[in-house]
Amino acid sequence: MSSTSNTTTISTVGPPSRRNTELAMLVFAVIIPVFAYANAGLALSDEMPSGMLSYGIGLGLLAGVGHLVVRKFAPYADPLLLPIATLLNGLGLVIIWRLDQSKRLAARAESIGQVYAAAAPKQLMYSAMGVALFVAVLILLKDHRILQRYTYISMAAALVLLVMPVFFPAKFGARIWVTVGSFSIQPAEFAKIVIAVFFAGYLMVKRDALALASRRFMGLYLPRGRDLGPILVVWGMSILILVFETDLGTSLLFFGMFVVMLYVATERTSWIVFGLLMSAAGAVGVATFEPHVQQRVDAWLDPFAAFKNGTSDQIAQALMSFGSGGVFGTGLGQGNSDLIGFAANSDFILATVGEELGLAGTMAFLLLYGLIVERGVRTALAARDPFGKLLAIGLSAAFAIQIFVVAGGVMGLIPLTGMTMPFLAYGGSSVLANWALVAILIKISDTARRPAPTPAPSTDAEMTQVVRP
Amino acid sequence: MNKPLRRIAIFCGLLVFALLLRDNWIQYVQADDLKENKHNRRVLIARYGQPRGNIIVDGRPITGSVETNGTDFKYKRTYKNGKMWAPVTGYASQVFDANQLEKLEDGILTGNDDRLFFNRTIDMITGKEQKGGDVITTLNRKAQEAAYNGLGNKKGAVAALDPRTGKILALASTPSYDPSTVAGGSKKDEKAWTALQPKNNTDDPMLNRALRQTYPPGSTFKVVTAAAALENEKYTDIDEPTESPLPWRLPLSSKNLENEGSIPCKNATLRQALRYSCNTVFGKLGDDLGKDKMLEQAEKFGFGKEVLTPVRTNASVYPEDMDRPSNAMSAIGQYDTRATPLQMAMVASAIANDGTLMKPYMVDSLRAPDLSIIERNDPEKMGRAVSPENARKLQDMMQTVVKEGTGTNAQIPGVEVGGKTGTAQHGVANSKNPYAWFISYAKGKDGSPVAVAVVIEGSDTVRDDIAGGRLAAPIAKDVMKAVLDSEK
Numbered sequence: 043m044s045s046t047s048n049t050t051t052i053s054t055v056g057p058p059s060r061r062n063t064e065l066a067m068l069v070f071a072v073i074i075p076v077f078a079y080a081n082a083g084l085a086l087s088d089e090m091p092s093g094m095l096s097y098g099i100g101l102g103l104l105a106g107v108g109h110l111v112v113r114k115f116a117p118y119a120d121p122l123l124l125p126i127a128t129l130l131n132g133l134g135l136v137i138i139w140r141l142d143q144s145k146r147l148a149a150r151a152e153s154i155g156q157v158y159a160a161a162a163p164k165q166l167m168y169s170a171m172g173v174a175l176f177v178a179v180l181i182l183l184k185d186h187r188i189l190q191r192y193t194y195i196s197m198a199a200a201l202v203l204l205v206m207p208v209f210f211p212a213k214f215g216a217r218i219w220v221t222v223g224s225f226s227i228q229p230a231e232f233a234k235i236v237i238a239v240f241f242a243g244y245l246m247v248k249r250d251a252l253a254l255a256s257r258r259f260m261g262l263y264l265p266r267g268r269d270l271g272p273i274l275v276v277w278g279m280s281i282l283i284l285v286f287e288t289d290l291g292t293s294l295l296f297f298g299m300f301v302v303m304l305y306v307a308t309e310r311t312s313w314i315v316f317g318l319l320m321s322a323a324g325a326v327g328v329a330t331f332e333p334h335v336q337q338r339v340d341a342w343l344d345p346f347a348a349f350k351n352g353t354s355d356q357i358a359q360a361l362m363s364f365g366s367g368g369v370f371g372t373g374l375g376q377g378n379s380d381l382i383g384f385a386a387n388s389d390f391i392l393a394t395v396g397e398e399l400g401l402a403g404t405m406a407f408l409l410l411y412g413l414i415v416e417r418g419v420r421t422a423l424a425a426r427d428p429f430g431k432l433l434a435i436g437l438s439a440a441f442a443i444q445i446f447v448v449a450g451g452v453m454g455l456i457p458l459t460g461m462t463m464p465f466l467a468y469g470g471s472s473v474l475a476n477w478a479l480v481a482i483l484i485k486i487s488d489t490a491r492r493p494a495p496t497p498a499p500s501t502d503a504e505m506t507q508v509v510r511p
Numbered sequence: 512m513n514k515p516l517r518r519i520a521i522f523c524g525l526l527v528f529a530l531l532l533r534d535n536w537i538q539y540v541q542a543d544d545l546k547e548n549k550h551n552r553r554v555l556i557a558r559y560g561q562p563r564g565n566i567i568v569d570g571r572p573i574t575g576s577v578e579t580n581g582t583d584f585k586y587k588r589t590y591k592n593g594k595m596w597a598p599v600t601g602y603a604s605q606v607f608d609a610n611q612l613e614k615l616e617d618g619i620l621t622g623n624d625d626r627l628f629f630n631r632t633i634d635m636i637t638g639k640e641q642k643g644g645d646v647i648t649t650l651n652r653k654a655q656e657a658a659y660n661g662l663g664n665k666k667g668a669v670a671a672l673d674p675r676t677g678k679i680l681a682l683a684s685t686p687s688y689d690p691s692t693v694a695g696g697s698k699k700d701e702k703a704w705t706a707l708q709p710k711n712n713t714d715d716p717m718l719n720r721a722l723r724q725t726y727p728p729g730s731t732f733k734v735v736t737a738a739a740a741l742e743n744e745k746y747t748d749i750d751e752p753t754e755s756p757l758p759w760r761l762p763l764s765s766k767n768l769e770n771e772g773s774i775p776c777k778n779a780t781l782r783q784a785l786r787y788s789c790n791t792v793f794g795k796l797g798d799d800l801g802k803d804k805m806l807e808q809a810e811k812f813g814f815g816k817e818v819l820t821p822v823r824t825n826a827s828v829y830p831e832d833m834d835r836p837s838n839a840m841s842a843i844g845q846y847d848t849r850a851t852p853l854q855m856a857m858v859a860s861a862i863a864n865d866g867t868l869m870k871p872y873m874v875d876s877l878r879a880p881d882l883s884i885i886e887r888n889d890p891e892k893m894g895r896a897v898s899p900e901n902a903r904k905l906q907d908m909m910q911t912v913v914k915e916g917t918g919t920n921a922q923i924p925g926v927e928v929g930g931k932t933g934t935a936q937h938g939v940a941n942s943k944n945p946y947a948w949f950i951s952y953a954k955g956k957d958g959s960p961v962a963v964a965v966v967i968e969g970s971d972t973v974r975d976d977i978a979g980g981r982l983a984a985p986i987a988k989d990v991m992k993a994v995l996d997s998e999k
Contacts, residue, residue: 145582302522306515349550358550364537365545366553378553401538405531412527419520423513431512435519442523446530455533 067125075132085375116488172477179481193243291459371400564643593689602690661986668720674860677869725849729935732844739808786916797842860962863952866902932979949983
């Protein structure tokens with residue numbers, strides 16, 4: 043009997059490692075941003091940008107290091123995650139660099155007494171740090187199941203991360219930053235990962251209790267009070283974040299992620315119904331007495347009213363940016379997305395994509411994000427341990443919700459919430475956290491696709507052999 | 512756990528799908544609306560991203576463009592002698608939009624017009640900047656200068672036409688403004704703009720008085736009344752006595768219609784009545800004809816209609832609903848009769864052109880950046896105001912006015928000039944300063960090359976009917992001379 047038959051999930055001969063596929067994809071992921079950089083430079087000043095070579099080499103090096111580490115420490119990892127992340131990060135750098143050249147933004151910064159500093163070099167540094175964190179996670183995290191041990195430490199860490207910004211001054215109307223000197227981070231981005239670890243660990247243990255120990259009431263399975271406790275705590279927490287930090291996006295993200303993981307863990311639709319009911323109640327409740335949230339909702343309902351009553355016209359500007367881009371866009375460097383003004387390179391960076399790369403480019407970007415999510419869900423499906431499944435789906439769902447909330451906000455589909463496009467937008471916390479997120483997904487996918495070790499030759503086999511005459 | 516996982520996968524797919532749908536909605540379906548939204552600065556940025564085409568008079572541009580170092584707008588509109596040409600060009604401002612020719616021909620001037628598509632495509636392929644086309648006007652530089660300088664610091668307007676074609680030769684309005692001062696987007700431009708607004712400036716310099724302001728035409732309207740009398744065969748001979756009593760009592764009233772001073776109006780002939788500007792004769796004539804016939808004649812001269820030159824003019828009015836005394840007053844250009852200077856120039860030009868009224872226009876042709884003509888405006892007949900015989904009778908009468916009547920100030924040696932003065936009462940019980948009017952035409956061997964209307968507001972010197980002759984006629988004379996000189 044041949045041992046190569048591949049009918050079981052665990053086999054000694056696994057799928058091909060796909061490392062060379064990844065390498066080929068990475069070549070594209072580096073070349074495309076380099077061309078984009080040249081394109082933007084030519085459009086803006088009629089000459090090749092001076093940093094062209096160093097930018098190309100830098101991005102190539104980051105990608106190369108990432109690839110080598112994956113080859114060594116996660117040889118069976120999904121081959122698409124790293125190239126897509128590299129491509130997004132590289133194009134993000136190009137767009138941030140392009141916005142750095144905007145005279146309009148410079149004049150604007152000057153008029154409010156700020157020094158206009160180029161963001162692209164800083165973003166390049168953050169990207170390098172992000173890749174370093176990616177490498178560190180791959181090397182140090184031998185097996186993702188280790189994280190299971192830190193379930194309750196994660197909970198504590200997440201609480202600390204989430205509560206921290208309350209003690210720091212609000213910036214731009216939202217209390218989501220921790221500022222130390224000139225250095226500031228957004229703890230919520232990291233909390234996203236830490237809290238996923240906690241949820242995965244907690245739910246893996248409690249899933250049976252949550253799924254089975256319930257009473258049937260009006261067609262729904264009502265869980266016991268003590269099992270319901272944690273979900274109420276999380277719900278309360280997200281409301282609190284919303285109230286104290288006026289951070290609609292983050293609370294939506296955490297709550298959505300928890301509901302998704304709960305549903306996957308228990309396989310009970312009733313949790314989704316509860317989740318929706320509670321988030322609706324929370325959202326309506328907060329929206330009625332929180333002016334910041336009300337403003338956002340008003341701006342969403344009628345973006346162009348801003349020109350009449352003098353409120354922020356960012357949404358209207360972003361919409362006009364998208365509209366002016368049309369189907370094929372104006373070309374990199376040739377749009378006027380900097381009219382959005384403040385936050386053009388962070389919250390609203392997608393508007394630049396929309397204007398300069400058009401409908402075609404924006405859809406490509408959305409599909410790239412969709413691909414990351416899809417590879418994440420695939421990883422969850424392939425993972426063999428419930429913890430890995432839960433962690434992978436939690437992170438993927440968080441990623442998907444974040445994309446939806448940010449892009450939907452900028453495009454006027456839902457009220458704006460003030461989060462940033464992963465990898466694309468300017469911001470250290472975001473880049474670092476998302477590289478770490480991708481690293482964890484890669485690690486889980488590596489474990490999932492890794493062939494099982496060859497069973498040790500059984501000594502008993504000899505003994506039971508039937509000797510035929 | 513795989514079944515819920517697959518469902519979550521579908522959920523995530525739906526989220527992305529919703530984004531893709533929304534993206535298609537705003538970037539494809541709504542794209543044009545958003546692109547042209549009035550709050551979208553890109554429209555302006557594109558408009559001032561390249562030098563604007565020029566507005567041209569007598570082969571030379573009266574506009575220009577300068578490069579600025581602003582962040583949004585690369586080029587700014589400039590005007591040569593902007594105050595003089597403002598009623599023709601209008602303004603094009605980086606922040607306050609544009610008006611008149613600058614606005615109406617914006618497509619040509621920016622190069623965005625569909626007819627310039629071919630040029631644009633060529634420019635795009637060869638990598639050149641998009642260029643705007645030019646608007647070539649019908650105006651006469653010398654005539655415009657005469658009109659503008661003649662008005663000087665008085666408040667008023669001048670409109671001059673070529674009666675044979677309807678070409679507008681001069682269009683002046685004072686006090687005026689320099690469109691250059693509001694062309695940019697700086698604080699200075701904003702201040703200038705605020706200062707020009709009617710609520711901050713009683714002179715309202717941005718009002719195009721030649722086209723948009725209607726005045727009571729006063730005695731100049733008697734020409735229309737005379738035309739109605741001849742057309743309706745009330746009188747056929749301009750030298751037969753009109754059997755008008757003096758004093759003449761307004762119908763249904765206990766008031767007499769007064770003449771200005773003691774002039775020989777009793778039983779005056781039409782010629783004499785126009786020469787001395789007899790209110791009694793023309794008032795009675797209007798009453799005899801009735802308001803319907805008066806209205807009909809006024810409309811034949813263009814009253815009651817807006818004219819697109821292409822800059823829109825306000826419609827001049829001969830009132831429709833009124834009683835007999837009001838009609839009699841209206842027939843001498845008082846009561847509610849109102850006319851724009853251009854309208855009165857049209858009256859003079861129809862008479863000078865032997866009764867045929869040509870449609871006034873000021874854009875001769877539109878020219879692509881490569882100097883090819885993409886549109887040419889041809890003279891267009893607007894209608895027949897009076898028969899040729901009656902036109903000649905009216906000319907005869909108007910020439911008498913200039914030769915030996917109230918309009919002697921418009922005489923040009925060796926040229927047949929016909930004219931009519933007017934001083935329109937203004938304000939309740941004639942309390943405000945009257946408007947001094949003069950309409951005239953000059954005639955050479957092959958028809959008349961020029962008809963002019965001049966109105967001066969608020970000159971506080973004289974109130975009698977001679978005022979039109981004294982204040983307005985010299986300006987009309989200068990304009991006519993300028994045109995005649997350039998005809999040679």
